[in-house]
Amino acid sequence: MASTTARLGDREVVVGDFMLFKFTAIAERLAQIGKEAPEIIQRWGKFVAEYERDHQLVLDRASARRQLGPQPIYEPVTGPDGEVVRDNDGYPILEPKRDEHGEFVFGPDRLRFISDQDWEGSGHEIRLPQPPPDELVMAAVFPFAFEVAKDHILDLAALVITPDSQLEEREGQLDKLIKEQRKFLDHRTKPGEVLKLAVATKEALQEEFRAHRAELGKLREGWSWVRGSENETEQTTPQTPVAPEAGSDTDSSSSTGSQASTGGAEERSSIAPRTLTPVGSSD
Numbered sequence: 001m002a003s004t005t006a007r008l009g010d011r012e013v014v015v016g017d018f019m020l021f022k023f024t025a026i027a028e029r030l031a032q033i034g035k036e037a038p039e040i041i042q043r044w045g046k047f048v049a050e051y052e053r054d055h056q057l058v059l060d061r062a063s064a065r066r067q068l069g070p071q072p073i074y075e076p077v078t079g080p081d082g083e084v085v086r087d088n089d090g091y092p093i094l095e096p097k098r099d100e101h102g103e104f105v106f107g108p109d110r111l112r113f114i115s116d117q118d119w120e121g122s123g124h125e126i127r128l129p130q131p132p133p134d135e136l137v138m139a140a141v142f143p144f145a146f147e148v149a150k151d152h153i154l155d156l157a158a159l160v161i162t163p164d165s166q167l168e169e170r171e172g173q174l175d176k177l178i179k180e181q182r183k184f185l186d187h188r189t190k191p192g193e194v195l196k197l198a199v200a201t202k203e204a205l206q207e208e209f210r211a212h213r214a215e216l217g218k219l220r221e222g223w224s225w226v227r228g229s230e231n232e233t234e235q236t237t238p239q240t241p242v243a244p245e246a247g248s249d250t251d252s253s254s255s256t257g258s259q260a261s262t263g264g265a266e267e268r269s270s271i272a273p274r275t276l277t278p279v280g281s282s283d
Contacts, residue, residue, distance in 0.1 A: 003090075003204065006197045008161060009188035015197065016204035017090075019164045023208060025174065026201070029156045037149040040141065047140045052129030061124045070106035073097045138199050146191075157194055158182045160201050 003016030018026065034041055059067065074094035076084045085093045097105040114126075132140075146153055158181035159174075170177055185194065 004200050006193070006200045008193050008197060009184070009190075011161070011184075013161045013197070015160060015200040016207065018204070018208065019167075022159070022162075022164055022167055023205075025159055026156065026205070029152065029159065033145075033149050033152045033156070036152070037145070039148060040145045043144050044137065044141050047137060048132060051132040051136070055130040055132075056127040057130055058125055058127045061119055064111060064126055068110045070109045072104045073107050134199050134202060138195055138202070142195050142198060153198075154182055154185055154194075156201075157185055157197055160197065161185075 003014050006013050006015050073096070075097045076092040077095050079085050087093055099105055155178050158178045161184075162177055162181055166177060167174070
């Protein structure tokens with residue numbers, strides 16, 4: 001899988017493409033942080049909820065049809081050996097799926113449950129909560145998390161920057177290795193560098209889970225800490241759009257927020273419907 005680099009003091013650290021031992025150890029420590037400091041998850045969830053409440057993309061009916069109507073389904077390209085073909089960053093190369101007649105196959109219409117009466121009642125508008133960027137979430141939560149779980153977080157960072165080769169050579173000495181890396185973190189790095197490392201680690205873990213979600217299902221507890229909510233629906237689970245109640249008032253004061261992104265990991269896979277919140281419904 002793809003990896004990234006992070007600068008820590010005089011080191012350039014590779015983050016991602018973890019071997020199983022390291023990945024498991026990271027997930028276990030994330031689960032431990034979640035158990036011993038549940039207020040971190042609460043703070044995380046509260047920030048995301050408030051951000052999405054205040055940053056809404058409002059779409060009229062025509063725009064919603066363009067963005068949320070049936071879209072072509074993409075599938076990975078496979079080589080002669082049956083293996084998935086990947087680009088230089090490790091992502092699968094995708095192509096539109098076709099039926100037996102060579103026609104494009106489209107995903108579900110995510111607006112199919114919203115009737116004409118529902119559209120009328122919402123002023124022919126819907127709004128989509130926009131998730132906060134990882135950097136903003138980390139900036140909002142990291143100081144508090146550092147305050148209540150400093151040792152756990154630094155131990156996690158120490159584990160992340162330890163090369164897999166060292167973990168293999170000194171098997172059975174994990175605590176000692178972490179202690180050595182902690183000394184480097186304590187005296188040779190800046191808080192902002194550790195924050196960036198946390199963002200890079202979160203993104204790397206997300207990529208691993210997206211690629212191997214089925215195999216890694218047993219590590220879901222650690223994953224829930226990364227995502228900030230144990231109850232968040234998986235991307236591949238179709239979600240039913242929330243239709244507005246007929247006759248409801250239009251919320252003319254809602255913020256349009258930032259424009260919807262057309263890139264990112266969600267669109268590297270097949271269509272993943274998202275929840276639609278109608279203008280005029282209660283928050």
